[in-house]
Amino acid sequence: MSTVPPTLQAYRASLLHFHADPAFHDDAHAWHRDGLLIVEAGRVKAAGDYAALLPTLPAGTVVTDYSGKIICPGFIDTHLHYPQSDMIASPAPGLLPWLETYTFPTERKFDDPAHARATAEFFLDELLRCGTTTAMVYCTVHRASVDAFFEASEARQLRMAAGKVLMDRHCPAFLRDTAQQGVRDSEDLINKWHGHARSMYAITPRFAPTSSETQLRLAGELAAAYPTTYIQTHVSENAEECRWVRELFPAQRSYLHVYEHYGFMRPRAIFGHCIWLDDTDFARMAETGSAVAVCPTSNLFLGSGLFDFEKADSVHTLLSLATDVGAGTSFSMLQTMNEAYKVARLKGSYLPALRMFYLATLGAARSMQLEGTIGNFAPGAEADFIVLDPQCTPLLARRTGHLESLEELLFALALLGDDRAVQATYAAGTLVHQRNN
Structure with missing residues (x-):
């Protein structure tokens, strides 16, 4: 029997x-x-x-x-910010003023472990309510924000990737770390959390303009020393941002090439947005095994532009969908599919529903190099x-x-x-x- x-x-x-x-x-x-x-x-x-x-x-x-x-x-969301849960649906005329007016003041509060933990609890419960079981999550510059997040995610037995934001210039003094200290803190957090239970660490420069060349270099060296970690950042989200990057890094061919120059383009690297990439950029994404987190809801909300699915698919770039809360206005990956479909139509292409469900499950797992672990x-x-x-x-x-x-x-x-x-x-x-x- x-x-x-x-x-x-x-x-x-x-x-x-x-x-x-x-x-x-x-x-x-x-x-x-x-x-x-x-x-x-x-x-x-x-x-x-x-x-x-x-x-x-x-x-x-x-x-x-x-x-x-x-x-x-379970859905896999490859780009979102848990500290921005409290500022979702905040009005602003564009990305850069939105950061200054809402994002930075909101993130200031995360040096308080109790505030960080309460927000992480809410954020994770909201993800689960929407069917998201894995996410690539930005914390803040504060170590306490990372500890609070992983403590809350491990209590729920979740497979999550997250990391401390690196930011040592062009930001308020109350959120500024240093090139050396930010990377030292990241390494300590890698050793504490990466591979512990179902937690995975992501080295997280916010975006090129808010990291000095020294910080980018040190972060690239850290990524090389810990090849199983993730890298997450923003690239080519907004036309004004792209112009700023050209001024800050005149020696580099493109915004994406800034990251390649410092060693960020490799498997397990997830780049948010990628709206203004050219053909060479998309080819380098595919050749290096780097992946795109497509964020249609936030791109429409901030008026950043329309992602080009056809151009990305022409070279088989790894793609996934992401809510990008809090510029994204919903935690729901179904609502994100809704917006992705419309973005594709406005750009002249078509996304079948089967493709959208793939991008939110196995496509995201492949982007994260986790096929066989999650995603199907x-x-x-x-x-x-x-x-x-x-x-x-x-x-x-x-x-x-x-x-x-x-x-x-x-x-x-x-x-x-x-x-x-x-x-x-x-x-x-x-x-x-x-x-x-």
């Missing part, structure tokens, strides 16, 4: 996940209309058709029934997944009541869905959010 291992769980629903990019492969996804996801000890054991997998379960296994809903991998339901992957409810609102229920394809179903969720569409969120096989009906 077989017994059920105490760590074995099974979930019945429609299953969706990816094994390739739909932009380049006709058969890129797996879809099981009546599916079963089997999880053991926090990892995926199997995913497939319910009828085929049910007989493989030990007698007495409890199956959590989400019939009528969709289980997919490959056997052995960590069991981060969400349950989406296509009938969560009267409008979605009406629209999804007459569908002709999976593409239509996903498109309706992307264009009409938000946090209400997330019925439940699981991290490493543990329920960490459930919607109150």
